[in-house]
Amino acid sequence: MTGRRPSAETRFVHAGSDPRKQHGYVNPPVHRASTVLYEDVAAMNASQADPLKREMPVYGRFGTPTGRALEGALAELERGYDAVATCSGLAAITTAILSFVRAGDHILVSDSVYPPTRRFCDSLAALGVETEYYDPLAGGGVGELIRPGTRLAYLESPGSTTFEVQDIPAVTAVCRSRGVVTVADNTWATPAFCRPLDLGADVVVHSATKYLTGHADSILGAIVCTEESYGAVRSAAIRLGQCAGADDVYLALRGLRTLGVRLDRHQHQALELARWLREQDEVRGVVYPALPGDPGHELWRRDFTGATGLFGLELDPRFGEPAVEAMLGRMRLFGLGHSYGGHESLIVPADPMGHRLPGTWAGRGPLLRVHVGLESVEDLREDLAAGLRALSGHGE
Numbered sequence: 001m002t003g004r005r006p007s008a009e010t011r012f013v014h015a016g017s018d019p020r021k022q023h024g025y026v027n028p029p030v031h032r033a034s035t036v037l038y039e040d041v042a043a044m045n046a047s048q049a050d051p052l053k054r055e056m057p058v059y060g061r062f063g064t065p066t067g068r069a070l071e072g073a074l075a076e077l078e079r080g081y082d083a084v085a086t087c088s089g090l091a092a093i094t095t096a097i098l099s100f101v102r103a104g105d106h107i108l109v110s111d112s113v114y115p116p117t118r119r120f121c122d123s124l125a126a127l128g129v130e131t132e133y134y135d136p137l138a139g140g141g142v143g144e145l146i147r148p149g150t151r152l153a154y155l156e157s158p159g160s161t162t163f164e165v166q167d168i169p170a171v172t173a174v175c176r177s178r179g180v181v182t183v184a185d186n187t188w189a190t191p192a193f194c195r196p197l198d199l200g201a202d203v204v205v206h207s208a209t210k211y212l213t214g215h216a217d218s219i220l221g222a223i224v225c226t227e228e229s230y231g232a233v234r235s236a237a238i239r240l241g242q243c244a245g246a247d248d249v250y251l252a253l254r255g256l257r258t259l260g261v262r263l264d265r266h267q268h269q270a271l272e273l274a275r276w277l278r279e280q281d282e283v284r285g286v287v288y289p290a291l292p293g294d295p296g297h298e299l300w301r302r303d304f305t306g307a308t309g310l311f312g313l314e315l316d317p318r319f320g321e322p323a324v325e326a327m328l329g330r331m332r333l334f335g336l337g338h339s340y341g342g343h344e345s346l347i348v349p350a351d352p353m354g355h356r357l358p359g360t361w362a363g364r365g366p367l368l369r370v371h372v373g374l375e376s377v378e379d380l381r382e383d384l385a386a387g388l389r390a391l392s393g394h395g396e
């Protein structure tokens with residue numbers, strides 16, 4: 001290698017890996033661990049010296065070399081300083097927020113966030129923290145909502161279920177200038193396609209359950225930090241008892257190695273199917289920032305280098321619930337189930353009305369969330385076509 005920075009594809013393969021530290025074996029051992037034994041009391045005392053428990057093994061809850069390998073890899077890929085692995089994506093989100101807020105604070109949260117994130121933020125009222133939801137399209141206008149007590153702003157771009165693309169640099173710039181910490185959920189894009197820390201965010205959160213692990217076989221989260229935000233996040237994770245199981249961490253490390261090739265195919269197939277779906281009579285629209293003409297397309301082109309396999313499918317408003325049920329019941333390859341980012345295709349109703357500011361999706365057609373997996377794109381198109389025919393059979 002010359003002085004050139006290795007490209008992303010190369011880093012997916014090697015990030016966080018140091019075979020010399022593991023007898024030459026390519027992959028790290030899985031440390032299933034609670035107790036760490038010390039040579040003597042002096043060594044035990046020395047291990048207590050680091051309040052962030054970052055370097056030396058102390059106790060399984062503070063992490064193991066397997067966990068540190070994943071944390072190092074994600075920090076490298078997101079161009080952060082360090083990372084904290086958590087037991088789930090939602091735990092990464094709650095830990096990141098609790099790292100910064102105190103009673104009396106006000107926080108700004110995008111109206112398009114993952115619904116369980118919203119429910120957690122609503123529950124913060126009981127701790128004296130007020131949540132205000134902002135329009136994901138507000139961009140720098142978020143500055144008008146900042147008050148003296150505003151502590152944190154939370155972004156997710158594109159938004160869950162409705163896929164609005166936020167002007168991340170505009171939001172983070174106005175927040176930074178006013179001393180407001182920004183946390184961004186980067187689960188959809190992964191560090192392959194977007195790096196919010198480069199766009200000014202202080203903290204990135206991930207549901208590693210999705211593309212990073214990539215095979216629907218684990219629940220895992222991660223928080224990636226700048227040098228300035230790391231101490232607060234890591235110490236909150238220690239106080240909250242936040243940790244990740246070694247087997248899940250291992251699966252994420254293994255998934256990471258093929259992230260580049262998997263995402264290539266997810267993206268390619270999703271774009272092809274989204275273009276096709278958009279032309280079908282039963283379809284009102286496809287919300288997918290990678291599609292030219294999508295309201296978020298220009299911002300997506302500016303700030304992202306690709307799109308993953310998840311998009312929204314808006315059916316014609318003439319179809320009601322029984323029709324949608326018939327469609328989903330007819331489909332064979334697209335499984336009816338939550339989550340995404342695995343090898344398999346999924347489809348799930350995703351009505352945003354129950355968890356958005358009033359009026360956001362009013363008057364629009366039924367919304368489905370589609371995850372395009374790694375199956376043959378022709379087979380997937382046929383399955384969608386069969387679903388649409390079943391839908392029409394029920395048109396009112």
Ligand SMILES: *Cc1c(COP(=O)(O)O)cnc(C)c1O
Binds near residue numbers: 160
């Ligand atoms: C799935 C998801 C989460 C939660 O992740 P879990 O690992 O299921 O806890 C958070 N944010 C987004 C955007 C997600 O899609």
